[in-house]
Amino acid sequence: MTWHATALTLFPEMFPGSLGLSLAGRALREGRWRLDTVQIRDFAVDKHRTVDDTPCGGGAGMVLRPDVVDAACEAALAQGPGRPLVYLTPRGRLLDQALVRELATGPGAVLVCGRYEGLDQRVIEARGMREVSVGDYVLSGGEPAALLMLDACVRLLPGVMGGVDSAEEESFSASEAPLLEYPHYTKPAEWLGRTVPEVLLSGHHAAVARWRREQAEAATRERRPDLWARREPQRIAAAGLASGHAGTTD
Known part of the structure; x- marks a missing residue:
């Protein structure tokens, strides 16, 4: 199924x-994925x-009716049912x-793709939309966020990327x-x-793997302490398990 x-x-x-170019564009032309648009204004x-219309309770801006x-959602789902509705918004997950x-x-x-001040909350709830944010900043609309999300998804589809190992070693890919x-280097x-x-020039694969792991951990500690904090319980548990095994004999 596409x-x-x-x-x-x-x-x-x-x-x-940008999805019409590079890997995503080639995959689109090959039929590995399909992209349609629905013009909200048609409804x-x-x-x-x-x-x-103007926001209830007053305030600046306008709110999508x-x-x-809802009518636009109905038309989109008719093109392919069973797909989740994702609303791109700064207040999302x-x-x-x-x-x-x-x-x-x-x-x-x-x-x-929202515009103006966003969507009326009632349609978000009625349709069970998943609210998703691409970062802690505000864009002029949801279209750039949608392009970003689609790029991230499409590159994981079967046959889109040539190197599976490359995808597994990227940032955020660990289970x-x-x-x-x-960091990467070349000639x-x-x-x-x-x-x-x-x-990296030694040919010693275990040493290279160890160096890369150390560099990844150092970068995460320095640049994303929030991610590093999520790892600490796992590291402590792993150390305790290793210690317990070391002191156990059959």
Whole structure:
């Protein structure tokens, strides 16, 4: 079954965008995944094709109407039922590799690209949308976030990437609490007075693996203490288990 994505948007011309290039674009042309768009404005109920209205309770900006968005969702799901509805919003759950893997192994997704102040909460609840954020910042709309999420998912689809090992070693790919990826080097061995670490030229595979693990751990401790804190209970448990085994005899 082809992995199927649909974007609900006021700007369908933003798709496929960068997804029409490189690995994702080739996979799209090969039919490894499918991308459709639904123009939210097509489901407006007045002659002016209005999709938003002022927020109840007052305040700045406009809010996308629940009836319009609900009709657009119905049309998108009719193209391929059984797919989760994902609303891209700064107030959602942070997108991570675990969620990307979950979505990539499913039938696809319907991505709702918000604009203005966002969606009426009632349609979010009525449709059981999964609210997802791509980071702690605010974009002008959900389309760039949808492109980002789709890129992360598509590259995990069967046959899209050539090197499975490469994907497994990337940042956030570990099944345990993730580590940032180790630094990479290539030829020439010396450039502008900077040299490739000797261990990477040694041919000693165990030493290379150990160095890479140490570098990944150091980068994670320094740059993402939140991720490192998630690893500590695992490290303590592993150390205790190793100690217990060491002191046990049959």
